[in-house]
Amino acid sequence: MLISTRPSELSAGLRHWRTRRRVSQLELAVRAGTTQRHVSFIESGRSVPGREMVIRLTESLQLPLRDRNALLLAGGYAPAYDETPYDDVGLGAIRTALTEILEGHRPYPAVVVDRRGDLVLANRAFHVLTAGSSDALLTAPINVPRLLLHPDGLAPRILNFPQWSWHVIDALTREALQNPAPESDALIEELTALVPPRPDLTPDHLGFAVPLRLRSAQGDLRLITTLTRFGTAVDVTVSELRMEAFLPADPSTAAALQRLDPV
Template sequence: MAQDQPVGALLREWRKHRGLSQLDLAIQAEVSTRHVSFVETGRTLPSRSMVLHLAKHLRVPLRQRNRLLVAAGYAPVYQERPLDGPDLAMARETIQQVLHGHEPYPALALDRRWNILLSNAAAGVFLEGADPALLGPPVNMMLLGLHPDGLAPRLLNLPEIRGYLLPRLAQQVHRSGDPDLSQLYEELLSYGPPVEPADPDPAAVALTIRIDHHGTELRLFSTVTTFGTAFDITLSEIAMESYFPADEATAAFLRARRETALGTAVRTG
């Protein structure tokens, strides 16, 4: 979305992005279609509460709700505090507990730009063999995954993964207008041929990631958990990505890997 637009134009873009007509939004938000039309065309300047009300029904992310408020002439209301700061210490501990609880399977907490904020020990399976230049903080999971010196050479279904991830990132760039994400997208495009969206396997539950790990094929799929009721921008943008084995051989391998690591820790402790 373009920057420095009036609030009405921004709300119209979000409405269209959600695939809603003015009537649809009016019914959901329990306001008149006339009022929605007047707000979008600039004939009516919405109150602060109306901006937030419409944004809620359009499922606008908190960061962008602040932008809507500023465009309407109001102060932002949502804070953005660092995850490693004292105010979010309990949230950070909770996230880490969730990630540790997912072992022996990999789990990561990512920010809106795909940087790894926290991870569990099992996530090391993604890092092994990567160029150290890609492992300096913050580690970007999208870059690590598709870079030719990262995880990409070990991905046995790399074209399928690219065909899934890059269109997803392109949509994120379009929604956010984030120049850093746009730069990341352009860099990732340069690593391979033009991307065609992957055709989903109708028999699959989710996209399977196939990794060559020292000659053993690991098959994983992932789920994403977010803070659905967060009122802090940082927390609202965190995605906890949990990976699950897609077959019993992968499950057994990861369980054995965990047991070996624990045994080593006991012997050296």
Template sequence: MTSIAIDKGVGAMLRHWRRSRRLSQLELALRADSSARHISFIETGRARPSPDMVLKLAEHLDVPVRERNGLLLAAGYAPRYAETPLDDPAMGALRAGIDQLLQGYEPYPALVVDGTYTVVAANSGVAMLLGGVAEHLLTGPANAMRLTLHPEGLAPRIRNLPQWREHLLHQMRRQMALARSAALRALYEEVSAYPLPPSRQGVDRPVESPYAPFALPLQIEHEGRVLSFVSSISTFNTPMDVTVAELAVETLLPADAATVAFLRTAPPHG
């Protein structure tokens, strides 16, 4: 993934983040216990911020961890946050914790993805839903967006595909607004161009529920029935590593009693 162009200098980069957060120099200064004059000097290149000031401003601007390294580099300092591969021995405890977490959600589907939606771990509930997905989508590191939206993936079985597709694309657009990632942009352009599966003469209409929806459900056909889920996404609190900062745990929780009943009685799927 690439960062916001660091050749602009740290001042221009911080100004970009401040404006994207719709803060004035005075508002940022008050949050960071500084002065509007000092913030102005930093943004115009008249003052060089210390590493601690760079990180303080980044924290108050909610800058992603990867981009904080870019700010430090642009200011002439070494990156503060490591980027440790998940298969590194130092990540052993984290991997074990993730596996235990995903198993704890069974029989409900749950998975972990990185910043470009590559699936790094998943439980048996996810495996159950992937029956019939084209092999080429499962070979190598699978990608959650491709699995969901590709015409040979889950898309033909999603009853409310137009709504769910727009929800996922909106999620990706919001993420791209936070960090300029060439890989994420390429993925967005790919999946947003996938054609919608042909209509099946009304079969693709969302299933009506007798209850008011509390969140947009994912309605997916499975073994002759329609399962309904709501998605919940969580991240790690105060990450100190780029890899960890970009991990997200997504769980699919049953949205109706019929889905609960089916998942609790379905045979385990390995």
């Protein structure tokens, strides 16, 4: 359904995303199955692409579904992807699957968060791990990065806080570069003010591979994290969900987690 036509806004949006993704007009044309000339004409506003071409271009640029919808609207077309509330009956099967996955991770902590990092779902092991944090941080909406790095949250118990806090902030920054949003920038700024200066590199620096070393009632834990996304989601809400699991980095941590949350 054609709503309105604003090719200049669409042209600027496509050019912005292509530049951000560091893709040439020729490369984008090849990915989308069109010509460089056509892409050039679209970006200059000399050609107005059809709905299918907008979808192909935004898919080729690997845009988040929310931003694909925005560019479709900018071109005068209705959104292609639904945005269903998480608690809607239509996402019942997704909720059930996520609950079962998180339960299957016990006794290892695991969470599902939305694009803002706000908690959508957590297993009991995560709640056990975060027990003792301030009520303000544990009151919905619970922002997981804030809970981890806030002095009233887990920060005082993180033994390698300077290294791990910047590991979290750097991950958020990389995500914001790929999928920019004002709330992401605000969160990064907030968290940066909470952590110590970035530590100097040492001979044992492991780059992005920074285990979380956390003090617990059952001894010190060494945890590594995994991140999982829905790779083929066609709903905006589902596409923005991500699951993060905290896994033991050694046998003593595995045993301690089993004591903390007996299955």
